[in-house]
Each structure stands twice: as C-alpha cells, then as structure tokens.
Amino acid sequence: MHIGINALYLLPGKVGGAETYTRNLVKWLLAVDPHNTYSIFINEESAGIFEALAPGIAVVPCPIKATRRPLRILWEQCVLPFQVRSRKIDVLLSTGLTSPVICPATSVLVIYDLQHENQPQNFSKVYLQFLKSIIRASAKSADAILTISNHVKNDVTKYYHIRPEQIEVTYLGVDRELFKADRAPLTREMREKYRLPDRYLLYAAASLPHKNHARLFAALKHAKKQIPALKLVLIGARDKGEDTLAKEIRRLGLEEDVVLLGWIPFEDVPSIYQGCEAFVFPTLHEGFGLPVIEAMACGVPVICSHIEPLIEVAGDAALFVDSLDSEAIGKAIVSLLNDPSARAVLVQKGYQRAREFTWEATARKTLSFIESVAGGAAASARGPQTPS
Numbered sequence: 001m002h003i004g005i006n007a008l009y010l011l012p013g014k015v016g017g018a019e020t021y022t023r024n025l026v027k028w029l030l031a032v033d034p035h036n037t038y039s040i041f042i043n044e045e046s047a048g049i050f051e052a053l054a055p056g057i058a059v060v061p062c063p064i065k066a067t068r069r070p071l072r073i074l075w076e077q078c079v080l081p082f083q084v085r086s087r088k089i090d091v092l093l094s095t096g097l098t099s100p101v102i103c104p105a106t107s108v109l110v111i112y113d114l115q116h117e118n119q120p121q122n123f124s125k126v127y128l129q130f131l132k133s134i135i136r137a138s139a140k141s142a143d144a145i146l147t148i149s150n151h152v153k154n155d156v157t158k159y160y161h162i163r164p165e166q167i168e169v170t171y172l173g174v175d176r177e178l179f180k181a182d183r184a185p186l187t188r189e190m191r192e193k194y195r196l197p198d199r200y201l202l203y204a205a206a207s208l209p210h211k212n213h214a215r216l217f218a219a220l221k222h223a224k225k226q227i228p229a230l231k232l233v234l235i236g237a238r239d240k241g242e243d244t245l246a247k248e249i250r251r252l253g254l255e256e257d258v259v260l261l262g263w264i265p266f267e268d269v270p271s272i273y274q275g276c277e278a279f280v281f282p283t284l285h286e287g288f289g290l291p292v293i294e295a296m297a298c299g300v301p302v303i304c305s306h307i308e309p310l311i312e313v314a315g316d317a318a319l320f321v322d323s324l325d326s327e328a329i330g331k332a333i334v335s336l337l338n339d340p341s342a343r344a345v346l347v348q349k350g351y352q353r354a355r356e357f358t359w360e361a362t363a364r365k366t367l368s369f370i371e372s373v374a375g376g377a378a379a380s381a382r383g384p385q386t387p388s
Contacts, residue, residue, distance in 0.1 A: 001374060003029075004089035004105065005040040008076055009096025011066040012045055013263040014237045016206050017290045018112055021148070021172055022095045023053060028363035030054045036367075039087055041080060043072065060087070073134060076100055091374050093366075094142075098134050101141045106374050109142040111135075113287030113309075114155045115210060122209045136160060144373040146170050146366065148288040151309040168369040171313070172290050173359035174297045178270050181299035181351055186275035194261055194272065197231040201333065202276035202300075204269075204291040205234070207241040210284045212305075214248045215326040219282070221252055222330025227337060231257050232280075235272060238262045273298040277337055281305065282323045289313050293357050296350030301343045303332050313357075317349035 007022050009015070030038060039058040040050050043066045050059050060083065064075045077100055084092055085104040092105045099109045116123055116131040123131065139145060139160045145167045147153040153167045186196070201220070205211040213234070220232050232254075234245075242260075249258050264272070273279065279295035281304040289310045295302050296317060304310045305323035314320075319342075321332045336342055 001036045001090045001371070002088055003036050003038050003370065004084055004087065004092045005038065006076070006080065006092055006094040006099060007040055007046065007050075007096065008043050008062060008064065008072055008080070009066055009098070010043065010046045010049075012049065014206075014239070015096075016237060017172070017288065018096065020175075020290060021110075021112070023049070024173060024175060024359040025095070025363060025366060026050060026054045026057065028359045029367060030056055032360060032363050033367055039089065041083065070130075073098060077102075091370050093370065094138070097138070099138045099142055101137050103141070106144075107142045108144050108146060108370055108373055109138055110146045110148075111139065111152060111156055111287075112148055113152055113285065114159055115285050117155065117159045119210055119285050144168070144369070146369065148172055149309050149312055151312055152287045168365070170362050170365045170369070171357055172288050172293075173357045173362045174293055174354050175359065176297075178266065179273070179294045179297035179354075180270075181297070183270055183274060183298070186271050190268065190271045191275065194233075194264070194268075195259060196233060196272065196275055197229075197259065199227070199229050200231040200233045200259070200276050201278055201280050202233050202235070202273060202295070203280050203282075204236050204294075205281075205283065206237040206239045207245050208239050209241055209244075211236075211241075212282045212284045212323055213241075213245050215323065215329065216280060216282050217248055217252050217254055217258065218326035219280075219329035219333060220254065220257065222327055223333040223337075224257065226334050230277075230333075230337075231259060233259045233261060233272065233276065235261045235264055235269065269294075270298055273300055276300060278303055278333065278343075280329070280333065281310070282321065282329055283307070283310075284323055286310060292318065293354045297354035299347050299351055301336060301346040302350055303329070303336060315349075315353050317346065317353035319346060 039060055041060045043064050045066055064072050081100045089105045093108045095110045099107050120128050147169055150169055153169050157164055224230055273295050279300045279302045283305050286309045292302055292314055302318040304318045306320040321329050
C-alpha cells in the first residue's frame with residue numbers, strides 16, 4: 001500500500017503540538033512499518049526536515065508557502081488530488097485539520113481540536129467562517145478521522161454529526177530520547193544562553209488568547225508575595241497575541257519577572273523543563289496538552305487547568321486548578337513549592353503517567369486504523385460479492 005502524508009500546513013516553529021505530532025508520527029511510522037511505501041507532501045518552509053528525520057520516505061515538495069493559508073488551501077483542494085492520483089497513493093493521511101474534499105484516494109483526516117467551534121470569540125468573523133467551512137467540509141468528506149483525545153472525538157461527533165465508529169483516538173506520545181528524568185541537570189551554559197533565573201515556573205504555549213497568559217501573570221504576582229525570588233519563563237511560538245502579553249506584563253510591573261523566550265530548538269526544551277520548579281499549564285482550551293506529559297517525563301511537578309482533555313491525559317498525576325481564578329492558581333503554586341512531599345508525590349505519579357504515552361504506540365495504532373479503513377474502502381469499491 002502507498003500511504004501519502006499531507007503536511008502542507010506545517011510551519012516549522014509556529015504550529016506547536018501539531019508539528020511535534022507530524023514529525024514523530026512520520027519517524028515512527030517508517031520505523032514500525034517495513035511493508036508499506038510512504039510519500040509526504042510538503043511546503044517550501046518545510047524543505048529539508050523529513051529527509052533527515054525519516055530516511056526512506058519520498059518527499060514531494062510543493063511550490064507553496066504555509067504562511068499564505070488561503071493559497072495553501074486552494075492548492076490542497078485543487079492540485080493535491082492530481083498529485084495523489086499521479087503518484088498512485090492508496091491512502092492520504094492529512095495531518096493539519098484540512099484535506100481535499102474530492103480525493104482520489106482513501107482520505108484519513110487528523111483533527112487536534114475544534115477551538116473555532118468551542119471558542120469562536122478568539123477569531124475574526126471572516127476567518128471564523130472560513131475555518132468552519134473548510135474544516136467541516138474536510139471532516140464530512142473524509143473516509144475516517146483520527147483525533148488525539150476522546151474529548152476531541154466527542155466534539156467531532158457533536159458538531160459534525162459524524163458516526164463515532166468512523167473516528168479513532170490516537171493519543172500523542174513522549175520523545176523518550178529527549179524527555180527523560182535521568183538527563184543531566186540544567187547546565188550553567190544553558191542557563192546563561194537563555195538567561196534563566198535561579199527559581200522559575202515554566203509555561204510552554206504559543207501567545208494565543210486561549211492560552212490564558214494574563215491570568216498566569218496575575219497568579220505569579222500573587223505567588224511572589226510569599227516567594228519573592230520566583231520568576232516565570234515562557235517558551236512557545238510568538239503569535240498574534242505577543243503584543244498583548246507584553247502590555248499585560250508591563251501593566252502588572254513584572255518586566256523583571258517574566259522571561260519571554262519564544263520558540264527554541266527541540267533539543268534544548270528538556271533542559272529548560274528540568275530547570276524549573278513546576279510546570280504550569282493554565283490553558284482554557286486544548287485537544288490533548290502534550291507539554292503536560294513532556295514535563296512529567298522530565299520529572300517535573302505539573303499544575304494544570306481542570307478541563308476535560310487535561311483530566312483525560314494527566315489522570316491523578318497533576319494538581320488541577322480553576323483556570324479562570326488567578327488567585328487560586330497563585331495559591332496552588334505557593335502550596336506546591338512549599339511542600340516537598342507533595343512535589344515528590346506528583347513527580348513520581350507524573351513520571352509513571354508519562355510512560356503510558358509513546359510515539360511508537362501512536363504510530364502502530366495509526367497504521368492499524370489506516371489499514372482497516374483502506375480495507376473497508378476497497379471492499380466498498382468492489383461492491384457486494386455474489387457466491388459462485
């Protein structure tokens with residue numbers, strides 16, 4: 001079987017967990033599957049990534065940029081189907097929320113979340129209608145859908161009225177080569193490279209409205225009343241909300257207490273996790289919450305929002321807080337940092353919880369689902385068989 005991977009959406013350093021998912025899925029699919037052939041369709045910004053990451057995959061460069069999203073969508077809808085046909089692709093796995101509505105191959109779509117349905121206030125009216133139209137059309141036309149949590153699966157059935165049996169849940173994983181508790185401690189060179197303070201909390205998230213940075217800043221202000229030396233380090237793509245973050249930091253007088261690092265190389269991320277006193281994840285909306293289990297894998301205690309996807313992923317291994325209550329977040333931070341025994345319990349539970357999520361398992365379950373969908377599509381194309 002020839003499996004095509006549609007990664008035309010990928011914008012390195014800008015799409016967060018979706019990039020981590022695609023990179024690791026491609027790497028592990030080729031590692032666990034010696035039988036099928038793979039091709040990946042990429043944009044201009046992703047040149048050079050997959051040749052090194054997954055030797056053996058056929059990389060198909062397309063003359064488009066992910067930053068020009070309308071044109072990228074147009075290419076995906078009008079040109080990609082012809083590429084799929086000419087390359088004799090049997091199954092097209094689209095890993096970026098959208099896929100060709102008319103596809104000559106069996107179409108499997110990955111949906112990470114439906115933020116545009118759950119939190120429409122975060123989008124302009126025009127862009128919201130665009131997202132609703134193209135994602136709905138992609139979902140309705142796909143032969144099958146992969147989601148990254150049961151919460152997202154329930155959203156897809158709720159908003160798009162797609163039968164649950166058409167949807168498979170494949171959790172994300174942890175890169176064991178990067179995120180592990182037995183790594184060397186944070187070095188002085190790394191601390192100096194990123195201007196890391198002696199005592200800091202860490203939050204890994206793009207500067208988007210639903211990431212709830214403002215309440216975390218207010219929570220830090222509360223926590224610093226009892227732990228004056230405490231700082232906050234932020235990593236993640238700098239997006240459209242970066243100016244708002246900077247204004248809020250100035251308004252609260254936290255210019256010396258918040259370190260904005262933006263996107264940093266993958267290989268440096270675990271060291272920054274390991275240097276923090278706690279990982280705080282007060283997001284208002286998630287499909288999965290990959291940084292939570294990455295922090296757990298590094299042996300870091302986690303404080304996170306009491307929302308369905310994070311409850312599903314973290315289990316009993318995190319300290320949950322009301323993400324709308326800055327004072328409650330601040331109190332949870334102080335309580336955890338001042339209680340070594342509670343920290344130790346969370347670290348141990350988190351480490352065990354993170355071991356349940358592997359990219360190998362994600363790849364194997366994805367492959368099994370793709371093969372079952374392809375088999376069902378082939379049977380449907382043949383039609384009912386009459387006995388001889």
